[in-house]
Amino acid sequence: MKKVWIDGGHGGKDPGAVGNGLKEKDIALRISQGVKQRLEAEYEGVQVQLSRSTDVFLELKERTYAANKAGADLLVSIHCNAGGGEGGFESFRYTSASSASRSLSLQNVLHTEIMAALKPYNVRDRGQKAANLHMVRESKMPAVLTENLFIDVASDAAKLKRQDVIDALITGHVVGIAKYLGLKQKEGKSMDKERDINVVSPWAASAWEAATKQGYFDGSRPGAAITREEMAVVIMRMESKK
Template sequence: MVKIMLDAGHGGKDSGAVGNGLKEKDLTLAIVKHIGRLLAEYEGVEVHYTRTDDRFLELSERAAIANKTKADFFLSVHINAGGGTGFESYVHPNANSATIAYQNVIHAEIMKAIGNVTDRGKKRANYAVLRETHMPALLTENLFIDNKNDAAKLDSEQSLLQVAYGHVQGIVKAFGLKKKAKPQPEPQQKSSDGKLYRVQVGAFTDPDNAKRLADELKKKGYPATIV
């Protein structure tokens, strides 16, 4: 079982970067929730969050939550600002080889998913959440909130889903996750000659009569539903 800790940057009194009518804290939470929902489609993964609503957490609290959970991987999602454009990712300057390998894979998948944006590169920084976590940790900066073109993408639910999808595909590749098998539909009853027959038995004004007939058919081994 792989434990993934998802960290939506900022929150509560800390709005993060602001621009073009958008707030970083709202965007990061939306992206993280998409990531968690998509990861739930895979086997052998346990998803945890530092926050799932609009609350303030100190940077040290975020790292402490991940450490207490004994997460296998920490992912902190952010939106950039400062007049640039594009995507970049960060690991700690003392990151081990596993962390760097994860960064390489996840960074590439995010760039592939969001497409047609500037790749600002794989970087290193002494950020608290990267420094204080006890497991491989990655921080992503997804487009610039103060750039009109980037902000237009960030203001689109479809684009946020693409950003999330890139993170998920990166995690899937990095940890070798496999999709859960889809539940198989119930087999339909066939006749002795191998052909499939469908019988529709009229409409009832009395719901009790309809239920009685459905129950009777079920007893005889026929699939019966009331619509």
Template sequence: MFKVWIDAGHGGKDPGAVANGIQEKDIVLKVSLGIKNRLEEDYENVQVLLSRSTDVFLELKERTTKANAAGADILVSIHCNAGGGKGGFESFRYKSASENSIKLQDILHKAIMGKLGGIDRGKKAQNLHMVRESQMPAVLTENLFVDVVADADRLKQVSVIDVIIAGHVQGIAAYLGLVQKTKEDKPVLLRDINVLSKWAEVTWKEVTEKGYFDGSRPGSTVTREELGAVVSRLLKKIES
């Protein structure tokens, strides 16, 4: 059983980069939870452990200490960027990284850029705590810039978050040589339609506060009638 440690950067009192209506801590938590769900659902013999699964603050040392104690096979720290001019994606390893960390960065960077597209800021080496203090191959990813309008607009799209998740999953699976589950292997999970998924908390709160949805049954499918009601409410907002 492979152990993958996913570290959602920042959290709690530390929002990370903030701009254009985005807090880094929220984006990276969505991505981290998505990576865990997809890896464990789609691949055999893999367990994904998280530094945080909610909006809590953790010191850097706490994160790497837990990952090292768990005996994780790899660590990927998820971040968004700021202050980068034109924006884009980049990844980091430690300055004196092991061959395996370099290999993980190569595979992960290629997989994410292949899905995400846009500006490739390159594979970099830097003295960052998360990649320095981790005892396993470790890479930190910087997924677009919250203070670049074009990047921020992308980060607000569910489809782009999904692409970022997919790129990480593909890269991790390729590096570890994970085997995909067959349809017969995948459990049929019946979700409680009244329980809100963690990754959707911010968006669901926003659309309910604006009156597009009534706040009930967040996990249910939408009928054409219900979709019509949502469109009607949206049009009324636009016209008012």
């Protein structure tokens, strides 16, 4: 049984970064809970433990002590960023050469899979970095800290308010961890959920409703791919309304 420790940053009296109607502690907890649920539901032989499963405050040393005592095989500390101008995603490992190889291997696969999951959303890749951060320094197992977009950058905050982007962040963490540990997917489980083309995505609902009311679409198959001939019809309808 592989043991995974997921650390949702901040919590309780410590909100972390705040901006654009968001708190870092809330995003970190949502992603942490999602990673636990997905990993245990979709993969064999894995147990996921969380530093916190509710909105509580924990000192950094409490988090790493618990992870070390549990004998976890890896640790991922989940955060959001602030003050980054253009925003984006980045990940951190510890600077020490003695722990670099194992943590770098985890960072390589985790960073790659998260960025792959975020590709449809045009998230800037700020790169893989090393820093003297408590969560990656004091953990005895391979450890990576992820900075999942910028709370105080409007474009990133808009993405973090979308459930599909949160789901993408969860998926990237899950796939990266599973690949690093060599986990076997449970029979009948798939990371790729089949899309119901007749159901509009929540993030597009208002725009879809407005477009259908304007007559650009007939209201059917909101999730279907569009052909060039269908696009031509839409363009001509838009031209006729000018």
